[in-house]
Amino acid sequence: MDGDRAVQVSTEVRQAVAADHPGREKRVVGRAHRKVDAVAKVTGQTRFADDLFLPRMLFAKLLRSPHPHARIVKIDTRKALELEGVKAVLTGEDLPIPFGILPVSQDEHALALDKVRFVGDPVAAVAAVSEEIATQALDLIEVEYEPLEPIASPEEAIAKPEPRIHDYGDRGNFHKLIHLEFGNVEQGFAEADLVVEDCYFYQGSTHLPMEQHAAVAEWSPQGKLTLWSSTQTPHYVHRALSKVLQLPPSRIRVIACPNGGGFGGKSDPFSHEIVAAKLAMVTGRPVKITLTREEVFYCHRGRHPTLMWVKAGVKRDGSVTALHFKSLLDGGAYGSYGVASTYYTGALQTVTYQVPRYKFQGARVFTNKPPCGPKRGHGTPQPRYALEIHLDKIAERLGMDPAELRLRHLVPPHSLTANYLRVGSMGLGECIRKVVEGSGWREKFRKLPYGRGVGLACSSYICGAGLPIYWNNLPQSGVQLKLDRGGGVTVYCGSTEIGQGSDSILAYVTAEVLGIDPFDIAVVTADTDLTPVDLGSYSSRVTLMTGNAAIQAAHKARDLLASAVAQKLDVPPSRLEFAGGRVFDVQDPERGVAFAEAVQLAEAAFGTICTVGSYTPPPAAGRYRGAGVGPSPAYSYSAAVAEVEVDPETGIVRVPTIWIAHDVGQCINPVTVIGQIEGSVYMGLGEALMEEMVYRANRNLVHKIPSMLEYKSPTTLEMCDVVTYLVEDPDPSGPFGAKEVGQGPLLPVPPAIANAVYDAVGVRIDEIPITPEKVLKALKAKAKGDAGRFGPISFPEIPWPDPIRVPPPWEGGDGTAVGDKGRGAGGMRERRTRAGDYAGGEARG
Amino acid sequence: MARRAEPPGHAHISLEVNGEPVEVSFPPHKTLLEVLREDLGLTGTKHGCELGECGTCTVLLDGQPVLSCLVLGVAAAGRKVKTVEGMARGPELHPLQRAFADLGAAQCGYCTPGILLAAEALLERNPRPTRQDIKEALAGNLCRCTGYIKIYEAVELAAAWMRGEDAAPPEESIYGRR
Numbered sequence A: 001m002d003g004d005r006a007v008q009v010s011t012e013v014r015q016a017v018a019a020d021h022p023g024r025e026k027r028v029v030g031r032a033h034r035k036v037d038a039v040a041k042v043t044g045q046t047r048f049a050d051d052l053f054l055p056r057m058l059f060a061k062l063l064r065s066p067h068p069h070a071r072i073v074k075i076d077t078r079k080a081l082e083l084e085g086v087k088a089v090l091t092g093e094d095l096p097i098p099f100g101i102l103p104v105s106q107d108e109h110a111l112a113l114d115k116v117r118f119v120g121d122p123v124a125a126v127a128a129v130s131e132e133i134a135t136q137a138l139d140l141i142e143v144e145y146e147p148l149e150p151i152a153s154p155e156e157a158i159a160k161p162e163p164r165i166h167d168y169g170d171r172g173n174f175h176k177l178i179h180l181e182f183g184n185v186e187q188g189f190a191e192a193d194l195v196v197e198d199c200y201f202y203q204g205s206t207h208l209p210m211e212q213h214a215a216v217a218e219w220s221p222q223g224k225l226t227l228w229s230s231t232q233t234p235h236y237v238h239r240a241l242s243k244v245l246q247l248p249p250s251r252i253r254v255i256a257c258p259n260g261g262g263f264g265g266k267s268d269p270f271s272h273e274i275v276a277a278k279l280a281m282v283t284g285r286p287v288k289i290t291l292t293r294e295e296v297f298y299c300h301r302g303r304h305p306t307l308m309w310v311k312a313g314v315k316r317d318g319s320v321t322a323l324h325f326k327s328l329l330d331g332g333a334y335g336s337y338g339v340a341s342t343y344y345t346g347a348l349q350t351v352t353y354q355v356p357r358y359k360f361q362g363a364r365v366f367t368n369k370p371p372c373g374p375k376r377g378h379g380t381p382q383p384r385y386a387l388e389i390h391l392d393k394i395a396e397r398l399g400m401d402p403a404e405l406r407l408r409h410l411v412p413p414h415s416l417t418a419n420y421l422r423v424g425s426m427g428l429g430e431c432i433r434k435v436v437e438g439s440g441w442r443e444k445f446r447k448l449p450y451g452r453g454v455g456l457a458c459s460s461y462i463c464g465a466g467l468p469i470y471w472n473n474l475p476q477s478g479v480q481l482k483l484d485r486g487g488g489v490t491v492y493c494g495s496t497e498i499g500q501g502s503d504s505i506l507a508y509v510t511a512e513v514l515g516i517d518p519f520d521i522a523v524v525t526a527d528t529d530l531t532p533v534d535l536g537s538y539s540s541r542v543t544l545m546t547g548n549a550a551i552q553a554a555h556k557a558r559d560l561l562a563s564a565v566a567q568k569l570d571v572p573p574s575r576l577e578f579a580g581g582r583v584f585d586v587q588d589p590e591r592g593v594a595f596a597e598a599v600q601l602a603e604a605a606f607g608t609i610c611t612v613g614s615y616t617p618p619p620a621a622g623r624y625r626g627a628g629v630g631p632s633p634a635y636s637y638s639a640a641v642a643e644v645e646v647d648p649e650t651g652i653v654r655v656p657t658i659w660i661a662h663d664v665g666q667c668i669n670p671v672t673v674i675g676q677i678e679g680s681v682y683m684g685l686g687e688a689l690m691e692e693m694v695y696r697a698n699r700n701l702v703h704k705i706p707s708m709l710e711y712k713s714p715t716t717l718e719m720c721d722v723v724t725y726l727v728e729d730p731d732p733s734g735p736f737g738a739k740e741v742g743q744g745p746l747l748p749v750p751p752a753i754a755n756a757v758y759d760a761v762g763v764r765i766d767e768i769p770i771t772p773e774k775v776l777k778a779l780k781a782k783a784k785g786d787a788g789r790f791g792p793i794s795f796p797e798i799p800w801p802d803p804i805r806v807p808p809p810w811e812g813g814d815g816t817a818v819g820d821k822g823r824g825a826g827g828m829r830e831r832r833t834r835a836g837d838y839a840g841g842e843a844r845g
Numbered sequence B: 001m002a003r004r005a006e007p008p009g010h011a012h013i014s015l016e017v018n019g020e021p022v023e024v025s026f027p028p029h030k031t032l033l034e035v036l037r038e039d040l041g042l043t044g045t046k047h048g049c050e051l052g053e054c055g056t057c058t059v060l061l062d063g064q065p066v067l068s069c070l071v072l073g074v075a076a077a078g079r080k081v082k083t084v085e086g087m088a089r090g091p092e093l094h095p096l097q098r099a100f101a102d103l104g105a106a107q108c109g110y111c112t113p114g115i116l117l118a119a120e121a122l123l124e125r126n127p128r129p130t131r132q133d134i135k136e137a138l139a140g141n142l143c144r145c146t147g148y149i150k151i152y153e154a155v156e157l158a159a160a161w162m163r164g165e166d167a168a169p170p171e172e173s174i175y176g177r178r
């Protein structure tokens, strides 16, 4: 390819790319590129939050609770303050205003005010001239606690409404109770040829980003606060700082440094960020706080341990007549994203296979453990695990091939589901065919020798949440472009680079529209002073939303340039093409100007060339309470086949290979798409086989293994081979048709492995992680003639509220609940009118 | 327990860092990781645990990969340290860096410096590593983003380039299998 002087991809990659891809030659989108930050990352130049060192910087440390549940009687900080080198000590009273990511769960304090709720809850903070002195000072803070009875598990939370961990929530220690019904499931079960019921458990796990959370705060005597942080959501941190510190947002600048991995674990505003900011304000010096790895385990916000009960009715051909799903989430000590997580455990069951009648009951309880929140897949890997194993069992009972069963009943593209999710492009069928063929499924399924097996599972994920986290009617993503008369373009966007390639996406799509090289584009992101709001790197929203916003901004710039160039060349603007760094007449490509000249012509004609674009998702189709969680501009689809080897002597499960196909709509950059798929498979493998957050029930609910050595995660030696198939079924909502890839491909991995274990040794492990002990127990039970199964056997009684009944579209429903006239979509925003109470605009300086 | 933080006497050492002689003084309890990052301004070396569990802080000490969070700064006296900042050859990326950038083997990039150095040490002693050799050499380096696969492919590609071969990545690692 000629003319790509600056595309800094090695020629070797370039050649491999060009081969067999003739149609792609003139485009950026769909081709392999280096990420715009790749060179900085391989040379050590990327500055993560802990890499910042400011003059006169102090170091902060947090004193954390040793009790899982206790009242704070007294805190004495005098001795700590007397230690030489200590510059400030804070306690809860210094930061009394609560915060939290969701408007309905403003239940956290930067430092505990009157109560601690888990071992690791921050109680006091010290800033000192060195980390050592700050750590010493923590020992000098005297806290008198009055221990309260800890709530260790969901069962205990249900049994003991008192003591309440929080004074809000649906009742007792229930944080949230949900009951939704779309059509009459009992009728559906009556019509079924087969009804299958079972329980499943998905253990909690943590994100374990390689980078420990860090933040640096600086206060200018001018009255402005700057915070650099390893956060995925600078906009929400901005709002939380404004609320808690009582500063107007215009006096706060939040800069999200590139995250050294996030996976959802850096999506909440955190105590340490607020504390660093306050300490900088109090001392007048920059303050850095870097969590230890142990503290990262306490921050958590990881996968909710979830108990599930599934009842499915099917016809002989495998078509579902009704699905009833219950989930019970162990939320840990705070709300975090938990209300959304709870809804998500019931939202996406309907977007893969047709479900004509659907009932969901979800409950989240508070317990005295580190808070759970969003981890890659947010609330959906758990139900996906249950559902995909359940379908495997159903297929067996019906004597059908599990791949065939799924293929026969796929949700049609461009359709509405029972719970009013609008499905767009739907490439799941193609995904299933790819992995079935690639893995040699037909030759292997139920045919491999004892000890070896294959399993299949599918899934779907959202491409961004349809509704923002706090109620507003503003765009979810904004992009600003500045065109330099030398031909360079700068893209400004609030999105946050966490390794997924969001900075690069902005460059690629802008380059595609303007016909220039992505490496002639500078990208400025995640800085609340400089960049238009983007809500953050969560819910797989970034490519779709920032991509669309960037395309809109780029088209506006292109129109300006086209009109100026059209005048000069005396052709209609519609005849101009932007490609190869030129703007030219398509009918006479020789006639044209260099891109830089086009900018100059436009600048002369219209003044400085800056354009903006923004993206707002389409409104949700559902209008019942709870309809706010699940709608998305588009859904990605994945299918996976896992091959396993199970040693019946030891119970050890090895996974040599996973075949995975992912419908990404359209690859923007296939190399990064594959990277996200491989990374998702890796994380799913870890959850399937080894990762778990466990606590010492008999010793104060202390985290059992808050270290990287003991919290098992896959190393190179456990990681499987991955064969990836990219399926491109462009979605009209996506930028150039693109859908998400960062989270969805994790989902089919655990159930595919569980189904493969069954194929290998004939036992069902209905509980994640699939450890050797569980496999052995199931094998022993089977040998004794019992059910060859390991997993939960019952779901507790829960005081469910009355159901919200919403007739599905095919029963004449219009998305509203029975007896409820035109209520807005919501679920997380019951206290909508109060959301403004803490909105940035209302804070006082 | 001491109620006052005693400023300890500083250690003063000479060593070679990325090919240049360096003198540095620091409190003697500091680890090599801390000395590199805090006293020499070489923040390219990262940390994920500071307990010897993750491999993120890997640097080369006299050519051997070590966990810099487990090495005292004073133990580097008179020795040669190489960090990620010293890998490029002038304005040219090291072949490993180039391959990692091309193949997306650095996602968040946080584990990358440590993995690059561990890989460099591997290729130094074994210019033609098998996939299994690479897995074993990198088994102490956790990466939470990539699933390691792009890392293996990048090491293999760089190894081929370093052997003088005109290698290209397999199409499958860019476009997936068809």
Ligand code: FES
Binding pocket: B046, B047, B048, B049, B050, B051, B052, B053, B054, B055, B056, B057, B058, B067, B068, B069, B070
């Ligand atoms: S930081 Fe040294 S091994 Fe983790």
Ligand code: FES
Binding pocket: A210, A260, A261, A499, B105, B106, B107, B108, B109, B110, B111, B112, B142, B143, B144, B145, B146
């Ligand atoms: S690239 Fe993020 S941890 Fe390896």
